[in-house]
Amino acid sequence: MNPFTYGTVAHEINDVSPFTRLPTKGDGIVLIVKKMSKYFHTFDTYSINFMPHITINNCPICNSSDTVNAFDAVDHFSTKEIFPIYDCSNCGFRFTNNFPSDKSIGRYYDSPDYISHSDSKKGIINLLYHFFRKQMLRKKANMVSKYTLGARLLDIGSGTGYFLNAAKERGYQVTGIEKDSKAREYAITSFGLDVKGEQSLWTIESESFDVVTLWHVLEHMQNLNEVVAKIKSILKPDGVMILALPNHKSHDAKIFKEYWAAYDVPRHLWHFTTDTVEKLLSRHQFEIIKQKTMPLDAFYISMLSEKYKGNSTLMQYIKALVIGTTGYLRSLSDINLSSSVIYIAKKADK
Secondary structure (H helix, E strand, O other): OOOOOOOOEOOOOOOOOOEEEEOOOEOOEEEEEEOOHHHHHHHOOOOOOOOEEEEEOOOOOOOOOOEEEEEEEEOOOOOOOEEEEEEEOOOOOEEEOOEEOOOOHHHHOOOOOOHHHHOOOOOHHHHHHHHHHHHHHHHHHHHHHHHOOOOEEEEEOOOOOHHHHHHHHOOOEEEEEOOOHHHHHHHHHHHOOOEEOHHHHHHOOOOOEEEEEEEOOHHHOOOHHHHHHHHHHHEEEEEEEEEEEEOOOOHHHHHHHHHOHHHOOOOOOEEOOHHHHHHHHHHOOEEEEEEEEOHHHHHHHHHHHHHHOOOOHHHHHHHHHHHHHHHHHHHOOOHHHOOEEEEEEEEOOO
16 A cells, blocks of 8 residues: 555544545545535636545544634645644644645645745745755754764655755765655756655665654655654664754744744645644654754744735835844744744654
8 A cells, every 4th residue: 555645534524515535544534525626616727627635533643533723824825725724622733624635735836936846046035045045054964963873864855955965965875755856856966866756765674764854844744643653663773853843833923823934735734833743753752852943944934924914025024034033032042932943853762
């Protein structure tokens, strides 16, 4: 069975026309398909008869069915479509619901402005992204060196390969996994990197890597628990996982609310806090040994959020600078206010 698809339904739902429930796998995750094309006026430009979506009835972290619609978020980046954001009343985990299946979500990434895939330098925001990335590459490489002992590194969601290349230049034996074929090809041809497609993750042998990194990637991956479990299996006993994730309880998220750019529906499926990351990793016998801020993210996310609110360019930059600076300074004393958080985790002692 393809590990990126879903199998047996764990919990029943009522069938409501025009939806049909199909067999799926996992913690209450149900695939629903709109059957009649007239319900797809949003997709008239696409020659499709149906667009499969995934509905989550049970929290992926604690499996509670007590979930509520917190608000509806707009895909400001691409389609302007609306997706519901749900909260688990039991553990507090937040997630996008009714999101496109793995087979149909590709078009939501298909834009030259999707920077981690296209490497676009068009526009001020993308230029700033490249500037921030250059600063962060050194910091990321230093972090890996500080917290790992061995030399074998796997980067999941390696994009166009800049971090992998930086690690390679530090002497690491690097492998990347990247879903997008164009980004994968760029990494291979530009840097001579070993980058494979997403399915290769599931063929990696146990205890193969000293460090596995996911830089703003886990929030995109539909099979959340399966991925974390697989990472645990491929890490060596003293191996380390390094995660970077947006934090929806950050200073900037509280200000921008539904305009917060890091909700980024439907590309971001899971919306984390420091508390829910700890709960997820504990479920898979990981122990967080360190948390770090990502100070530049507050400025970049604030700029995008101001843009989504429709502010003029000058006002966008001024407000983003103020909010980003305030958020960064506050996060120095309280990491729960950081726009994004880096988590360094190891296998928990048995």
